[in-house]
Amino acid sequence: MADTALDQLKRNGRIVVVGASLAGLRAAETLRDKGFKGSLTMVCDEPYEPYDRPPLSKQVLLGRGTAEHTTLPRRRAIDAEWRLGEAATGLDMAARTVRLAGGDEVPYDRLLITTGVHARPWPNPAEAELDGVFTLRGRDEAAALARRFAEGPRRVLVIGAGFTGSEIASACRERGIEVTVAERASAPLVGALGGVIGEVAAQLQRENGVDLRTGVMVTGLEGDSTGRVRAAYLSDDSRIEADVVVVSLGAVRNTAWLDGSGLGAGPRGIACDAGCRAFDFRGIVTDDIYVAGDVARSPHPLFGYQFLSLEHWGNAVSQAETAAHNMLSESADRRPHIWVPAFWSTQFGVNIKSVGVPSMGTEIMITQGSLDERRFTGVYGYQGRIIGAVTFDNARWLPFYEKQIEATAPFPPPFDTVDRRSDGRHPRPADFPDPSVPTHGPTVTVSGYSPADKRITFRPGR
Numbered sequence: 001m002a003d004t005a006l007d008q009l010k011r012n013g014r015i016v017v018v019g020a021s022l023a024g025l026r027a028a029e030t031l032r033d034k035g036f037k038g039s040l041t042m043v044c045d046e047p048y049e050p051y052d053r054p055p056l057s058k059q060v061l062l063g064r065g066t067a068e069h070t071t072l073p074r075r076r077a078i079d080a081e082w083r084l085g086e087a088a089t090g091l092d093m094a095a096r097t098v099r100l101a102g103g104d105e106v107p108y109d110r111l112l113i114t115t116g117v118h119a120r121p122w123p124n125p126a127e128a129e130l131d132g133v134f135t136l137r138g139r140d141e142a143a144a145l146a147r148r149f150a151e152g153p154r155r156v157l158v159i160g161a162g163f164t165g166s167e168i169a170s171a172c173r174e175r176g177i178e179v180t181v182a183e184r185a186s187a188p189l190v191g192a193l194g195g196v197i198g199e200v201a202a203q204l205q206r207e208n209g210v211d212l213r214t215g216v217m218v219t220g221l222e223g224d225s226t227g228r229v230r231a232a233y234l235s236d237d238s239r240i241e242a243d244v245v246v247v248s249l250g251a252v253r254n255t256a257w258l259d260g261s262g263l264g265a266g267p268r269g270i271a272c273d274a275g276c277r278a279f280d281f282r283g284i285v286t287d288d289i290y291v292a293g294d295v296a297r298s299p300h301p302l303f304g305y306q307f308l309s310l311e312h313w314g315n316a317v318s319q320a321e322t323a324a325h326n327m328l329s330e331s332a333d334r335r336p337h338i339w340v341p342a343f344w345s346t347q348f349g350v351n352i353k354s355v356g357v358p359s360m361g362t363e364i365m366i367t368q369g370s371l372d373e374r375r376f377t378g379v380y381g382y383q384g385r386i387i388g389a390v391t392f393d394n395a396r397w398l399p400f401y402e403k404q405i406e407a408t409a410p411f412p413p414p415f416d417t418v419d420r421r422s423d424g425r426h427p428r429p430a431d432f433p434d435p436s437v438p439t440h441g442p443t444v445t446v447s448g449y450s451p452a453d454k455r456i457t458f459r460p461g462r
Contacts, residue, residue, distance in 0.1 A: 093263065275337070
């Protein structure tokens with residue numbers, strides 16, 4: 001029997017992965033598991049092999065580990081050519097080549113883009129260059145910030161009270177460092193979890209000694225004669241002295257290198273179908289370019305086929321495995337990526353976990369526990385169905401509500417499991433801010449509808 005094109009690809013094809021972090025590594029491992037024996041090239045702008053990012057804002061800042069010891073474990077050997085420290089600068093879709101910063105052009109038969117995101121920088125470049133001004137996303141940034149924390153700064157200013165900003169503030173207090181948090185929204189975590197939960201987070205921060213300033217913006221940073229940051233000015237005309245400033249204003253998707261390529265890429269990420277195949281700028285799906293991880297925008301059948309950009313560890317792994325499977329499969333054997341979003345954070349001694357897309361919710365109901373006790377489950381509703389759930393030190397309920405989300409169960413929940421003695425007697429507005437007003441830290445960005453929504457079906461498991 002003659003070889004098919006797919007057989008030839010598996011035996012001696014060329015696959016390039018741009019973005020050698022969690023998603024890139026797991027995709028490469030899956031490709032080898034699926035029998036790919038051709039050449040595999042891993043391109044990464046950082047000089048390090050894939051490492052784990054969640055510990056950077058947790059254990060590393062607490063001094064309980066080092067950035068150098070966050071390397072991801074390997075599930076198997078991948079026999080790849082590593083192009084570390086070489087950023088991709090361009091894509092020629094017609095020639096099927098990726099251009100690198102050093103001038104090399106790497107050919108491919110299949111391309112997987114897993115370039116992720118980077119921290120949004122402080123908008124004033126001169127102020128951003130002051131000694132003591134940091135962002136936190138990569139290994140080098142975490143190592144530098146941890147060293148500065150170890151020196152015992154007098155005060156740290158965190159700009160932005162999303163998940164990362166709140167975790168940084170928590171690390172400061174645990175290390176005995178005075179910290180001020182400035183947030184333009186009404187409360188921490190409000191963009192991701194809404195005002196009801198945000199108020200609980202605000203109380204938690206203040207009770208742990210955080211100088212929390214909400215409803216304000218930082219308008220400028222001031223340096224001393226040596227070029228070291230010493231103060232910040234706020235929109236309420238106040239001035240905060242700080243010798244370390246951490247800018248935590250959210251993430252920017254790494255798509256600038258694709259400008260002019262013809263791919264459907266922009267500030268919100270790279271659009272792809274449910275099988276992880278990238279769209280070109282005309283909305284036509286490609287057959288040789290795939291995308292996975294934080295940089296991807298993909299339609300989800302559980303959430304109205306809207307494009308979701310998910311900054312989640314588990315999503316990166318699941319989507320990468322789906323992309324790798326589909327790269328080596330005939331059309332009939334391809335599968336959709338339908339992972340339910342999930343996220344976790346530990347701050348001020350509280351374990352916060354969520355499933356689904358809380359930020360789509362219009363109402364919330366506290367179904368177990370109590371807000372006052374900081375041990376509860378909050379369930380979000382949207383158009384009469386359960387769309388998400390969040391727990392504070394009550395994660396045992398999350399698998400139950402994940403199943404309800406998958407089954408498009410009604411909201412409010414009618415179950416006997418709802419604790420009628422708690423805060424959960426009635427739904428209330430979830431109190432998300434106006435989407436036109438920026439807030440810091442959502443982990444799910446809802447960004448439109450899929451052009452392929454009529455061709456995708458989803459049937460929850462029984």
